[in-house]
Amino acid sequence: MAxxxxxxxxxxxxxxxxxxxxxxxxxxxxxxxxxxGPQTEAFEKEFAEMMGVKHCISCSSGASAIQIALGAAGIxxxxxxxxxxxxxxxxxxxxxxxGAKFVFADIDPHxxxxxxxxxxxxITKKTKAILPVHLYGYPADMAAIxxxxxxxxxKVIEDCAQAHLATVDDxxxxxxxxxxxFSFYPSKxxxxxxxxxxxxxxxxxxxxxxxxxRHSGRAKDKAYEYDLEGSTLRMDEVQAAILRVKMxxxxxxxxxxxxxxxxxxxxxxxxPVVTPPVPPAGGSQSYYVYTxxxxxxxxxxxxxxxxxxxxxxxxxxxxYKQPAYKxxxxxxxxxxxxxxxxxxxxSIPMFPELTQEQVARVCDTIxxxxxxx
Ligand SMILES: Cc1ncc(COP(=O)(O)O)c(C=O)c1O
Numbered sequence: 001m002a003x004x005x006x007x008x009x010x011x012x013x014x015x016x017x018x019x020x021x022x023x024x025x026x027x028x029x030x031x032x033x034x035x036x037g038p039q040t041e042a043f044e045k046e047f048a049e050m051m052g053v054k055h056c057i058s059c060s061s062g063a064s065a066i067q068i069a070l071g072a073a074g075i076x077x078x079x080x081x082x083x084x085x086x087x088x089x090x091x092x093x094x095x096x097x098x099g100a101k102f103v104f105a106d107i108d109p110h111x112x113x114x115x116x117x118x119x120x121x122x123i124t125k126k127t128k129a130i131l132p133v134h135l136y137g138y139p140a141d142m143a144a145i146x147x148x149x150x151x152x153x154x155k156v157i158e159d160c161a162q163a164h165l166a167t168v169d170d171x172x173x174x175x176x177x178x179x180x181x182f183s184f185y186p187s188k189x190x191x192x193x194x195x196x197x198x199x200x201x202x203x204x205x206x207x208x209x210x211x212x213x214r215h216s217g218r219a220k221d222k223a224y225e226y227d228l229e230g231s232t233l234r235m236d237e238v239q240a241a242i243l244r245v246k247m248x249x250x251x252x253x254x255x256x257x258x259x260x261x262x263x264x265x266x267x268x269x270x271x272p273v274v275t276p277p278v279p280p281a282g283g284s285q286s287y288y289v290y291t292x293x294x295x296x297x298x299x300x301x302x303x304x305x306x307x308x309x310x311x312x313x314x315x316x317x318x319x320y321k322q323p324a325y326k327x328x329x330x331x332x333x334x335x336x337x338x339x340x341x342x343x344x345x346x347s348i349p350m351f352p353e354l355t356q357e358q359v360a361r362v363c364d365t366i367x368x369x370x371x372x373x
Contacts, residue, residue, distance in 0.1 A: 005349050005358050007289075007310030008187055012353040013246075013253075020245045021193070028241035036215070039240035044198070046247060050165075053175040053200040055207035058235035059214045062161040062183020065197035066094035068233060069179040070129065072199075072209035073155040075100050079128035083159075084114040085319040085330075086338040087133045090183075091159050092319055095131065103127070104320055104330070109337040111277050112136065112291070112345070116144035123148070129155040134163035134173050136314070136347075137189070137286030139279060142168045142176045149177075157181060160200075162288035164189040165254045169282040174200040179210070184243055189257070189286050190250050196239040256352035257287040263356055264290055264348070267363030271370055289314060290350040296373070297346050303369045304348070309362055311348050318342050 014021070028039050040058050048056035059065050075081060077099035083091055085104040095102040105118035114132050130149055132140035140158075149156045156177030160166075164182065166173045174180025184196040199210045209228065212218055217230030265275050274293040279285055291314065294300050304311045318338045320330035332339050348362055 002308065002361065004308035005310060005354075005362060006351075007312055007347065007349050008351045009353060010186060010191070012351075017245060017249070021242055024241040024245045025193070025238050028237045031237065033237050035234050035236055037237045039237045039244065040235060043235075043240040043244050043247075046244060047198055048200065050247065050250070051172050051174050051180070051200050053172075053180075054202045054204070055200065055210075057199045057201075057207060057210040057214065058240060059197045059199065059210075060233045060235060061090075061195045062159075062181060062185060062188075062197040063090035063094050064214070064231075064233040065181035065183065065199045066091065066131070066157065066159060067097045068210050068213045068230075069157045069181050069199045069201070069206070070095060070098045070100065070131070071213050071228075071230075072206045073129060073157060073178050075129050075155065078126065080124060080126040081129045081131050082114075082119050082122050082127060083131040084133050084135070084338070085335055086112060086315060086341060087135060087159070087319065088161070088315070089319060089322065089324070090161070091131060091133055092325075094181075100128070101126075102131075104335060106335045107337045107341065108141070109341065111138055111141070112341055113138065113140040114145075115337070116141050116148060119145065119148055123152055123154075127152065127154060129157055130177075131157050131159060132177075133159040133161070134166055134286075136276065136291050137163045137166050137288040138277060139163065139166050139168045139173050139283055139285065142173075146176065161185075161188065161197075163286050164250060165284075166286040167282065167284045168279075175202060178203055179206055184239070189253065189288055190243065190246055192239040193242050194239055196235045196243065198235070253352040254286055257350060258284070260350060260352070260354045260359060261287050261290055263359040264363065267360055268292070268366065271363075271367060273366065287350055289347040291345050291347045293341070293344045294346050295370075297344050299373075300366065300369050301346055304362075304365060307365045309349065309365055311346055313342075313345060314347055316342055
């Protein structure tokens with residue numbers, strides 16, 4: 001029996017960098033700087049450079065990055081933020097933590113990202129921001145979103161948790177809206193060895209407020225004077241040191257993911273599966289996951305698992321159906337495209353170290369499934 005092929009594999013990446021990571025982590029530990037020290041400062045400088053933005057503000061997670069970015073953009077109680085229901089719950093829980101209310105717009109059935117036409121329908125006098133998610137690493141329709149934001153004087157905070165190095169018109173996501181929120185959860189394209197996140201922005205005032213909000217709302221360079229009501233949402237020095245080591249490989253890992261995607265696109269031709277969309281010129285995607293839309297999703301998922309191939313559904317239950325939001329009384333019929341996608345999507349193995357042989361085996365197994373039907 002052939003070896004199992006996991007959905008993602010952090011082991012290989014970790015093994016290849018183990019020595020460097022151990023040294024970096026121990027050096028940070030023994031430096032006696034725990035928070036907001038030289039590692040954090042260097043990480044922020046390097047990440048901002050890599051993302052092509054003026055500022056990077058590190059923080060404790062992707063969720064806190066969204067919360068801080070929204071707060072720094074002036075979003076709070078009484079405001080509405082339009083976002084997608086087809087995402088991880090941190091997107092919406094972070095809105096709620098600012099005191100604002102999230103409002104869902106349906107998704108585009110081809111990209112799975114928020115549909116600008118439905119955003120427009122959901123804009124009210126209370127709308128203050130749009131929160132697009134670059135789902136699976138495919139950039140949202142930022143041209144249309146930025147146009148709407150300009151017309152209605154709205155802030156745009158990009159949820160880039162799955163989209164490190166993805167681009168629109170040759171600009172990296174996180175540098176298009178007013179701010180971008182990144183997650184470095186261990187399985188993300190750039191993952192820490194624990195929780196970590198960052199905000200990117202070209203706006204000096206937003207950057208200053210982000211720095212304050214992650215640090216209990218402190219006034220600049222004042223230990224016990226608070227301009228804002230923030231919280232304890234900093235990244236620690238050890239994670240910053242680890243991320244600096246890994247960041248040097250992010251471009252090569254992204255290239256490898258794109259190569260894997262091209263093997264899949266070729267190998268799956270002629271099968272009743274819809275492969276991920278291809279961005280227009282100047283665009284690229286990070287392939288956080290490789291997601292198909294398929295016939296008999298649950299049957300295929302069971303078959304792949306039976307044959308040792310990892311797969312998962314992101315996301316089987318859209319947010320408007322989550323028990324946590326029952327009291328908000330959403331109606332699934334208002335989001336037909338999210339509803340359909342949740343029943344048909346399936347993500348198959350995707351990580352930079354996947355080999356062409358492994359990809360061929362995944363494709364052959366999918367072919368066998370449909371031939372046997
Ligand atoms: C789309 C999206 N938004 C936000 C987050 C939150 O990131 P974190 O887990 O680092 O808080 C994630 C991570 O899982 C995500 O996938």
